[in-house]
Amino acid sequence: MNPENLSAALAHIVRSAVDAGDINLPAEAVPEAPRVERPKSRDHGDWATNIAMQLGKRAGMNPRQFAEIVAPKIQELDGVASVEIAGPGFINITLDAAAAGELARTIVEAGEAYGRNDQAVGDVVNLEFVSANPTGPLHIGHTRWAALGDAISRLLRASGASVTNEYYINDYGAQLETFAASVWARMHGQDVPEGGYPGQYVHEIADAILAEDPTIKDKTYDEALPQLRTRAYQIQLEDIRATLDEFEVHFDVWFSESKLHEDGAVEQALERLKAQGHTYEQDGAFWLRTTDFGDDKDRVLIKADGKPTYFAGDAAYYLSKKDRGFEQKIYLLGADHHGYVNRLRALAACAGDDMDDNIEVLIGQLISVNGARLSKRAGNIIELRDLIDWLGVDALRYSLARYPNDSPMEIDPDLLRSQTNDNPVFYVQYAHARSRSAARTADAQGIVREVEKFDAASLNHPAEEELLSKLAQFPSVVGAAAKGRAPHRVARHLESIAAAYHQWYGACRIVPAPAQDGTKPAPETVNYSRRWLNDATTQVLANGLGLLGVSAPEKM
RNA sequence: GCCUCCGUAGCUCAGUGGAUAGAGCGUCUGCCUCCGGAGCAGAAGGCCGUAGGUUCGAUUCCUAUCGGGGGCACCA
Numbered sequence: 001m002n003p004e005n006l007s008a009a010l011a012h013i014v015r016s017a018v019d020a021g022d023i024n025l026p027a028e029a030v031p032e033a034p035r036v037e038r039p040k041s042r043d044h045g046d047w048a049t050n051i052a053m054q055l056g057k058r059a060g061m062n063p064r065q066f067a068e069i070v071a072p073k074i075q076e077l078d079g080v081a082s083v084e085i086a087g088p089g090f091i092n093i094t095l096d097a098a099a100a101g102e103l104a105r106t107i108v109e110a111g112e113a114y115g116r117n118d119q120a121v122g123d124v125v126n127l128e129f130v131s132a133n134p135t136g137p138l139h140i141g142h143t144r145w146a147a148l149g150d151a152i153s154r155l156l157r158a159s160g161a162s163v164t165n166e167y168y169i170n171d172y173g174a175q176l177e178t179f180a181a182s183v184w185a186r187m188h189g190q191d192v193p194e195g196g197y198p199g200q201y202v203h204e205i206a207d208a209i210l211a212e213d214p215t216i217k218d219k220t221y222d223e224a225l226p227q228l229r230t231r232a233y234q235i236q237l238e239d240i241r242a243t244l245d246e247f248e249v250h251f252d253v254w255f256s257e258s259k260l261h262e263d264g265a266v267e268q269a270l271e272r273l274k275a276q277g278h279t280y281e282q283d284g285a286f287w288l289r290t291t292d293f294g295d296d297k298d299r300v301l302i303k304a305d306g307k308p309t310y311f312a313g314d315a316a317y318y319l320s321k322k323d324r325g326f327e328q329k330i331y332l333l334g335a336d337h338h339g340y341v342n343r344l345r346a347l348a349a350c351a352g353d354d355m356d357d358n359i360e361v362l363i364g365q366l367i368s369v370n371g372a373r374l375s376k377r378a379g380n381i382i383e384l385r386d387l388i389d390w391l392g393v394d395a396l397r398y399s400l401a402r403y404p405n406d407s408p409m410e411i412d413p414d415l416l417r418s419q420t421n422d423n424p425v426f427y428v429q430y431a432h433a434r435s436r437s438a439a440r441t442a443d444a445q446g447i448v449r450e451v452e453k454f455d456a457a458s459l460n461h462p463a464e465e466e467l468l469s470k471l472a473q474f475p476s477v478v479g480a481a482a483k484g485r486a487p488h489r490v491a492r493h494l495e496s497i498a499a500a501y502h503q504w505y506g507a508c509r510i511v512p513a514p515a516q517d518g519t520k521p522a523p524e525t526v527n528y529s530r531r532w533l534n535d536a537t538t539q540v541l542a543n544g545l546g547l548l549g550v551s552a553p554e555k556m
Numbered sequence: 557g558c559c560u561c562c563g564u565a566g567c568u569c570a571g572u573g574g575a576u577a578g579a580g581c582g583u584c585u586g587c588c589u590c591c592g593g594a595g596c597a598g599a600a601g602g603c604c605g606u607a608g609g610u611u612c613g614a615u616u617c618c619u620a621u622c623g624g625g626g627g628c629a630c631c632a
Contacts, residue, residue, distance in 0.1 A: 035572090039575075040576075040577090041576070048574095048575090050574060056612090057612080063612080086575075088612065089612090135632095170632065173632050175631085176632095284630090285630055287630090301630095302630085304630060307630090309630065309632090310632050335560085335561075335625085335626050336626070338559080338560060338627045339627045341559095341627095363561080363627095365561065365626075366626070402569090403570085408561075408562065408624095408626090409568095423580090424580065427580085430592085430594050434592055434594090434595080437591075438591050438592080441591045483572090484572070486572090489570090495570095495580085502595055502596065503595095503596070505596085506595075507596090509590085509591065510591060511590095513591090514590060556594070
């Protein structure tokens with residue numbers, strides 16, 4: 001019996017009562033999945049529901065009356081030990097120890113599948129994130145989106161969605177000229193031009209191109225430019241891709257902006273927007289009337305000089321996603337693109353989509369380091385690669401996925417570098433490693449998982465009940481995290497599982513304690529049963545860490 | 557000026573309208589002859605920025621206000 005089962009049973013009970021005329025409610029008022037939560041206080045049972053307070057008023061009765069009708073039916077469910085009505089109308093449910101303990105076996109048997117849920121079944125999602133300009137290495141500002149975006153992708157997939165991770169390559173426009181000009185300048189020992197890219201990596205790219213083609217140095221700037229422009233960004237993009245691979249972040253599609261322009265997709269997009277009726281011409285430019293859908297000003301698609309704006313590329317890109325069958329287009333953007341949200345949403349609406357259902361823009365707060373923000377142009381870059389070297393992928397990904405995307409993060413590099421146990425990833429990984437170590441010890445004493453030696457009812461210590469309840473909540477946490485695009489909920493829940501595990505470990509022995517004379521007593525049923533619980537915890541920790549892209553070590 | 561995010565323990569931060577608001581770090585006190593002490597048990601520490609409103613019930617939703625971050629291009 002887990003919260004999902006209870007919730008479904010509860011919905012059924014209420015619906016039956018409505019059908020029987022005991023409760024006067026329209027059928028559609030009964031939620032499909034009434035909320036079933038773990039009460040904060042153990043005095044309030046194993047699980048509690050507030051459905052009587054939710055529906056009581058609409059049914060024209062006070063919540064306690066409502067609860068009086070429902071509670072006896074809950075009492076009849078298999079695995080329910082007792083039901084109490086408390087306070088203003090909470091229904092508190094206590095399970096049989098056996099019903100709770102059975103979960104240990106369920107989890108072990110489900111293995112990697114435990115935690116998967118149907119929260120997002122049927123969703124076809126395009127998830128665009130990072131999309132850093134290929135004019136420099138990935139730095140700390142991109143790092144958060146890489147970790148979060150990938151974790152969101154994993155969450156959605158675990159919740160049944162079909163997800164495509166996509167990286168939009170800004171390989172079109174003046175910035176590549178500037179980038180190439182910077183490379184050219186470095187190649188000839190000059191300072192980079194005004195507004196160029198001053199970083200050390202530009203030297204390295206210049207050297208790499210020179211190594212490929214020593215003759216390029218003798219060409220004039222105009223002769224060399226096309227080659228520089230192409231190779232410089234390709235080399236940089238390859239570096240970005242390699243860094244992301246190292247970070248365990250993988251994209252399904254690398255989408256080129258310039259291809260949109262070359263293929264005529266931009267012109268076609270403009271035609272389609274025109275056909276939708278939200279465009280006009282003014283002052284020699286071609287505009288999209290985004291103010292029809294909540295933007296604070298209209299946006300130019302074609303400038304008076306006849307060239308498309310960056311936004312025109314965005315329009316074509318959006319339509320490409322739509323044409324490729326993605327119903328949901330999720331954009332993960334940094335706070336510096338905050339001003340973009342309204343126009344992107346309006347763009348979706350101008351293209352005939354629903355701006356609430358078909359597009360979702362997640363804005364993340366920037367990371368600051370010691371109070372100083374980072375800027376590529378200012379040259380004070382902390383590269384992702386350096387961060388990986390300092391901290392390792394696990395610590396970095398975990399600490400980034402541990403906070404909501406809209407929460408500002410401040411990073412103290414010294415603290416991060418210290419790799420001390422104030423980083424919660426060690427706490428969670430340690431619990432996993434410890435459970436594996438305990439399993440090895442149990443193996444050595446022949447305490448292995450055997451179905452006939454598993455007695456769910458023997459897992460009745462308070463620490464076991466607590467641990468089991470945390471494990472039971474895992475699938476709904478994953479589902480809620482997917483729905484809320486909030487990987488940090490998984491991280492926080494893993495921390496609470498780790499805590500419950502450590503407490504259990506302190507209170508309940510898996511292998512029997514040696515006697516005074518050092519001999520080992522024969523294991524009892526409870527020892528075998530605890531082995532199942534231990535391994536179930538291992539499984540949930542591993543599954544949860546996997547969702548965050550963090551490893552689950554056997555030993556530390 | 558307009559838009560947006562954030563104000564919760566000394567610090568960094570969780571908290572999907574519910575019961576006594578949580579965790580880590582830091583401080584203090586205990587716990588390994590026994591499965592990993594990177595752990596556990598306990599203590600101290602809060603007018604949830606402020607003021608109204610909605611509700612049976614608000615840290616959570618709405619309005620106002622104060623304080624802090626970010627954004628407001630025919631750039632990309």
